[in-house]
Amino acid sequence: MAKNSAKRLKEIVKVSAFYGFGFLVDNKIKRQDNSPENLRLACEDLGPTFIKLGQILSTRPDILPAEYIKELSKLQDNVLPEKFKDINKVIKSEFGKSIEELFLKFNEIPLASASVAQVHEATLKDGREVIVKVQRPEISDKMETDISILSRIFNLTKAKFKDTLIDPSEALNELLDSTRLELDFNIEAENIEKFRKINKSVACIYAPFVISEYSGKTVLTLEKIKGYKIDDKKGLLEQGYDLPDISKKLALSFLKNIFEDGFFHADPHPGNLLIRDGKICFIDFGIIGNLNKTLRDSLNDAVVAVAYEDINKLISVFMSIGIKDGFVDRNQLYEDIDYLFANYLNTSFENINMSYMLQEVFDVARRNNIKLPKELTLVIRTFIILEGVIAQISPEIKVLDIAIPYVKSHNLNKDIDLDEVLLNTHIFLKNSVKVPTKLIEVSDNILSGRTKIKLELKNLDKPLNELNRMVNRMVFGLVVSAMIVASSLVLNSNIGPKVYDVSLIGVIGFIVAGISGLWLLISILKSGMM
Template sequence: MTLLPENIDRYRKFFTLLIKYWNSDILDYSTKMAMGDADVDESGIFENSPEELTEDLKKMGPAYIKLGQLLSTRPDLLPEPHLKALQELQDDVDPIDFETVQGIFEKEVGTRISKAFKEFDPIPLASASIGQVHVGMLHSGQKVAIKIQRPQIREKFLSDLNTLSEMAEWAVKHSEDARKYNVSALVEELRFTLLKELDYQAEAQNLLLIKRNLKQYKNLFVPSPILDYSTSKVLTMEYVEGKKVTAINPLRRIEENLDPLVDDLVRGYLKQVIVDGTAHADPHPGNVHITPQNKLALMDLGMVAQFPEQMQERIMQLMLALSEYDSEQVISVLMAISTFDPEKADIEQFKKEISRMILENQNHSAGSMRTGRLIIQMNRTAAQNDITLPVTLNMLAKILLNLDQIVAVLSPNYKINDTIRDYMQEIMQAKMLDELKPASLLNLALETKKLAEKMPERLNTIMENLANNQMEFKVKTIDETRFTDAFQKVANRITLGIIIAAMIIGAAMLIRIKTSFTIAGYPALAIILFVIAAVIGFYVIYQIVIKDENFKN
């Protein structure tokens, strides 16, 4: 940490918040919920009120407001009153004045608002931590939503994120728990994701990409961006009529069958993760609206998650195993994608806890919000047993947790695992059929042709080498140099032992022969041989007893 004057204030704010909530009952509640502790206070009475927590986060800065928004979608961590209070942060932040909005738009787009739009409402429709949304109408008559980024918001975000990164690094150095839960990697992923969300041009491209990828799902709607009036700080897109799914009238659920919408929603997000590799990473209930045409509109696509191809296959295996409650396959996939130190990790305990989770998860409906929560619990269980799972699995868990909430609102008795299982089977069949396409078969034929062309030549070479006794097999099982050195050392010591024995025997035979040259009355040659043998013998003993301690490995 660098204690420069400009950093002191952000450290002060961070530690003020930390001290206030460090031993609070709400943190105790969140910790117990995270660890799956059954002893959780369900009274709903806490020392710090939900409104107080919301106001504290507002005072901290935009990055902390965004964290509050993310926490508002985590029923696995916070009680209902706190979730509702934090939801205000999604679209109820102090607005910026119209003059500032006008200045930002005209600077970014290069034209006046009055020239670009036939109508433009100066009162914002919503105001969030990064920007605010105004409603307008193009001269063509098309109704649009215009999102304007707050001034200097990137610099403020970077300041807050730098503080979090520095605190995470400090925690990893001084806390075993921080290392277990890979806190620095989580903060780094948050930093990457949030900074991407600040680029409205990237969000416009996300809208186009995900709209194209989801075009087969008729019950899903993604607004198109108006690229002529969009920059890195201004985003103009189709206006979406409708309301948040959380505000849906309960009678509508009874009168209308919303299961087709839920089917498309679940399948659409599974496709994004497993097939496309790019998924909307923040589908919380506030970002999914239901339109008068009975479609689900996906909003705020600034935050996306990337899933590499190899990870897509593993996720497909994991999701299929979860849908079938196959604990052995779940454990197999988790072990394949994890990293751990065999000497520290408690593998058997991890497997036992995962098996218990899968068993307990059977027969749960969407109203229990189990799918995303289950993967989150798996991450925590892995950390507790010194096993590290990929950060992308955390992103998957967050997506599924948000989906669980939406599904629970639209159709509480919906069996999400049945849809997952059916979709996984469809994907596997599609992959198999894809292998049978003419292009795939042609590639296979070409590879087979190459193999067939090379085979006679290679077989002829092998047979010729065998006939000439020139066939060699190279097998690397040990360190040959080290083995040779060790063998040579043994041979040398055996030779020295033979020489010592010969010298002693020779000296013993010579000592009976009288000579004129004597030492202490004994034949000199015999005594010299005895001394040389003794010196060599003590040297060998020294090498074996003292030096060989350095060559145990």
Template structure:
């Protein structure tokens, strides 16, 4: 039985009702939530709902559960490595569908955050919101200095609502821990990632920082323009950003009427994406047509920086190596690289993975490039991952989803867009970055820093080992060793060590006698030194023989 916080009891009941309504009563039964499970009758859903696909039922559940769950569904729609395509297709339809809250409330929140009224900051402020989303509302305004801006104001009490929903989700995941055996998905990890992303979206400072980074990234570019953030008017719940005057990328008809070259615009999008990934490891993770404006024939602008992706250099280098291994049809190298990023953690299905990978590469290798869809390839890879339970790092899942979205956007602009277009740009960026003098110098510098770090670390590690040895804190696990043989080996080592110590002592003693100034006064002292060296010579011979005999026995 799942123990719950009774302040959320009504919410648990709402969730149980909706799950039962769409035929997921088995989840309610498995949760067995105290105060909920036995008070809601388990009924069969109507025929209309029974006729729905599993993906559609899940989407409807998320929609009825509200903003937090809609966001969760949107994030899950990017995890093609975890869910089947029919569920992904349905979750991709999830859109923020919420009622507007009053502009009076929005103005009050603005005062709470900035200590200034809307009229103190703006010369004009449109009281009709231009958009209402699950997190906040967007207004058009004009600053006192004359700049046209958009103003995002967060919904009242949305943070408390979302945190309460997250607490419920964590409780539900604990109750469904046995379900992991059936679906092989780490629900806890998904909720953890979801919580981090959602809590960041609740703080508009994160979006502001992302926009500032992109502004710096494209400061010298004539092809990409990033709107300015007005940091002095931006807080956790308010964001003021330059308004972009242009045509939304989704409005293809208007772009064509303007006489702009859609093919050139699609190429700008691809080039800017690779610049983000290869040069900065920091990219816009939601480049759908609604988040990109066309300013003129040779310039686009990104908006909405709430969802970004980050990829580190090591992962990017491995990704590059995988791409080159695919070109060489080197399946063994691909397997090795997958193990490097811990994507494969079992030896049980290595043969099956290898065979399926080989088939996958050969299937697509000879297909004409203009007939290949990047989305199709990645979807096939995701199917492969699900089949063999390959773990995909979340940063790669985000990157793959972004590539699929980018390809779809590029094809809307240019129906002739093909994988070769993206492939050429990828190869150009790969080799320019790999072999540029700046990159070679940076890589050499990083390698030297790693070596220096190792040199600094090794003595400290040795000190720790020696300290543990001194305190007798070292444990040795011995398996499959014959004890008598081990005892004999230890006795041999002890004998050799004893002889070595005796030999060293006699040699040192004899040397001191030889060096003594009294050696010429007393002939017996000279004889003692000679006897000492003779004995040490004999012991040395015996020690050598002992060592050779031990080595012979080992063979």
């Protein structure tokens, strides 16, 4: 290990021990008070990489308990600014020209100084006022060193995380991915342009122009937006703004971006939301959420299922997008969701936060060994921040009150995807052709004794008539299947009385089988045992 790495490792061990986490890196140190607050303080003391790691973990309620998520969300990303001469070197390295050659004015004192970059006000040669985000020199090397050390520590301490919710390897991979994205300002520029494009028809939403000729991998130059911070209630009221109206528009914009566009600003704290000329202006696109169509539809279905207290629908959503992380007992899952609806959500929606509702639903999935996509956890974190902002300026506005009608309407008015319909129709027809052959195989196997039906009986204390009904349905289903097979054989043989050269016996057999099968299906659905 290099000298600098060894020195840094000692620093990490020392700070970790001070805040009660020394047992993770040194077996000789006893486990101490490792409260959520101590974890946050340790991250702040250890600098940029650990602040970033904490911020990433604050977006992952599927990895850490709620109390840790809440505390890590408070992480402050303010550090001492770099010397101006070093900032000039970064700009010259990016463009081949000095600050004096590129800008008419450039404020040496930064507006803000974070772990990865700092922000300066400037004026271009043509007089346009801009904001220049400059990456800290050598920040990439420093973060790579810390990540390498973390990797070594995690490899040595895997056993200590065995019975916890924390997956160190997963957290480290998240850190690596996030770091690569955040250290390339070209990606942030692309995010801004995409956000502008998908919201161009939304009159109340705005994002700054990217000045592309003054932007690159380590420098990002944007249009300067002069406005009021969204939590500046006094300033906004003095300008005649309607705060509840701003809150509703903000909530609706996020619902559109999440449920329709699948692309949303995932860090909507007050410092990133400005009000100017009646528009909500978004800045700092370092954290962006992406949801593909499958995840958007599933999230939509989950919210609708909660709104209608449709337990089976919610289970279907879990099973379709979740990854089984062990045995999943559907009966237990059903009971947990039923308990959730009865004890937590059986109240007016105005008393429930959107983030709380989603968090509770996701916790049920996690307790039942279903791991939901990490992209959806970022949605929860975004709603936590969003609801906090709205609570500051309009406490009477509840995001869930806006979300439920929106999602229901969106569900009803969803455009039909013709390609998807054609594909599903093709698959259905293709499989339908195989049905008679498969049924004949099943009947042959039954008649020859090759088919075995395995029944696993649980909860024997339940009434025996439930078991009787189940067996009766199975027998009835087999009879219906046999009728379909027999009718198919009669039609193929073309025997008996005919109508339009089609066997009447076969047609009647199909009709009777169809009606019987429909009756059986309806009885199963009514019983709730589907």
